[in-house]
Amino acid sequence: xxxxxxxxxxxxxxxxxxxxxxxxxxxxxxxxxxxxxxxxxxxxxxxxxxxxxxxxxxxxxxxxxxxxxxxxxxxxxxxxxxxxxxxxxxxxxxxxxxxxxxxxxxxxxxxxxxxxxxxxxxxxxxxxxxxxxxxxxxxxxxxxxx
Numbered sequence: 447x448x449x450x451x452x453x454x455x456x457x458x459x460x461x462x463x464x465x466x467x468x469x470x471x472x473x474x475x476x477x478x479x480x481x482x483x484x485x486x487x488x489x490x491x492x493x494x495x496x497x498x499x500x501x502x503x504x505x506x507x508x509x510x511x512x513x514x515x516x517x518x519x520x521x522x523x524x525x526x527x528x529x530x531x532x533x534x535x536x537x538x539x540x541x542x543x544x545x546x547x548x549x550x551x552x553x554x555x556x557x558x559x560x561x562x563x564x565x566x567x568x569x570x571x572x573x574x575x576x577x578x579x580x581x582x583x584x585x586x587x588x589x590x591x592x
Contacts, residue, residue: 565589
């Protein structure tokens, strides 16, 4: 397994990682990673950085980004709540303020996930594909910034 480099982790986290020690990032500031930061880099620490950038590597990066935003349990909860809200609407029951807030949060999460998936498809169509993992991260960032 090839652990991510400090430069790669810095690009992902938006903070300076001084080194990777025993497979764990060490922040330059001395701070520890937040939960969100840990979620963002854990797949890389578990599985390593893709060595060859191909469709599988692009899918891996898209999945890493989606899980950092919405871990599987949050996706399951959003799906379940979406079904509850849909059932209310189908029965003619008005949605409460809390229901509307939850509906908005689900729609926002799905919009971001859809954007990541769309960026993945754009990157897969690039010729040539990004040369290395850091270039792949930057390609995703550029596509998502559009």
